[in-house]
Amino acid sequence: MDISVVIPLLNEEESLQELHDWIAKVMQSNRFIYEIIFIDDGSTDTSWQVIEQLSKDNSSVKGIRFQKNYGKSQALDAGFEKAQGNVIITMDADLQDNPEEIPELYELIFTDKFDLISGWKKKRYDNVYTKNIPSKIFNAIARKTSGLHLHDFNCGLKAYKKEVVKAIKVSGEMHRYIPILAKNEGFTKIDEKVVQHQARKYGETKFGMNRFINGYLDLITISFLSKFGKRPMHFFGLWGTIVFIFGFSAAIYIGISKLYKVYNGIKTILVTDNPWFYIALTSMILGTLLFLAGFIGELIIKSKNDEKHYKIKEQLNF
Template sequence: MSLDLSVVIPLYNEEESLPELVEWIERVCTEHKLSHEIIMIDDGSTDDSWKVVEELARDHQSVKGIKFQRNYGKSPALHEGFKAAMGNVVITMDADLQDSPDEIPELYSMIMTDGYDLVSGWKKVRYDNAVTKNLPSKLYNGVNRRLTGIKLHDMNCGLKSYKRKVVKSIEVYGEMHRFIPVLAKYAGFKKIGEKVVQHRPRKYGSSKFGWERFINGFLDLLSIQFVSRFGKKPMHLFGALGSFTFLLGFFFTASLIIDKIRLGADFGITNKPAFYLSLLAMMMGTLFFLTGFIAELITRNAADRNVYLMDEKIGWEN
């Protein structure tokens, strides 16, 4: 029997919020008659989060847990959660209770009834610090919209719903969880929607993210643009650059040789800066070609990019 819903929750040092979060999800899913599983991925917590997950798995048949041996980050946690998810719809949310489980029924309906491939939450009213989080987030999302063409106000919102096929078709690695809608778009899923969701004040603990996420986020966006377009065909980029650069240097060198033949001994090729620039261009073109070949070899032999060490798993026998 297939499940209606998988709720994937990456967590790091959130022991206080987990019982309340699970009870809330259980209540909402029961009220709306949604068969479900709750997959909690402990990303190497240093508090008692895993003990709490073990207790919740004993008390609730729907709860399943994965524990990383160390802290890998949110993207690897989501990757493992997506691999394990069995529901027709997959919903992700943060473990800190700032995402409301009351949003689950409508997010589920937008996938199953309205036919969206992916629905991203939009925290239109936020309770974060306006200077350190809200303003940078608006600038960050504005750049994302312009570069990717995906008209979302809050691409990095942790509360999202997906068609199961989407999470099984994309690969979330590094810090690419910020750009899952971009990954989905490049995988061929075009119907991407948005829903205004409630953003709740943080009840326990403190934020795990700082200013560096915006710098890293911009670099990751450039990476994903490159990987999405040329990840499977790197020679198309490096070969084009190599051809252009090599031919530019070749034609300049040829013109200098022609001038030497035409003007004779009065024309010294090696005295011209253009001669050395031409040689440099030809060498750079050759290097671009070699880079393309090496990248092609790496692309075909990177089978273990998403292998992560785990200590334990619980709840999968149910």
């Protein structure tokens, strides 16, 4: 199979038929062997009924229906697991991504051998203050911290080599950082392509300003996990040891100082009246806790299983 188009959605009943027809037209005109995987992330409208009808009319349409709304990352993860195409294309269901971009994205992956191509909505039709400006700030921070020079990390239109989507695990709200996840797994041929962005035709956006706050927090998380996610002891154990040694050294100093003064008949205060006693005690306790956190983290990693953080209610054409 040439292409899998993975489309997560939430309450997009009005756009699905038009999006399907547009994608099918592009695929047929380019003679691609394809599949379209719609992932219904707990829609409360008739989106699933529309997908059911599309799957009956076109055997290339496949559907996954979640038990409830789990989030875009979980929807993408489910789609990635099922995708069979040599090239995987992701796009949003709101008709703001243009299917006419698919052939060129396919060529960049299949012919030019890129691992991942991220779309760049250079000209946007979103609200300037609630989406455009915050997005520019967010992307600048992501570039600085990740070392990936992409202009639009959050663009839903991306193309992947099959091996990439099978190697990464997308959970929480990490869909914004799939290029970073891919880079952390050793896929380094990552680039971007300017893509056409279109104004939303139906409905309203499902994302508010809180997504940027969550995005910054997720960026901190992924930056930490990229360095220490597989060996937490390297972080917690190191700092735990440093803090413990500081506290232990302070305790030794207090003890020696006390013995010296007693031996020479110098009047001294009680050890518990010395503020350094509490600094030393607190440091040793914190150091021990940090070290244990690293040790427990190692045990969790060794024993964890790959549980799915979503429940599939129905599937079509799989």
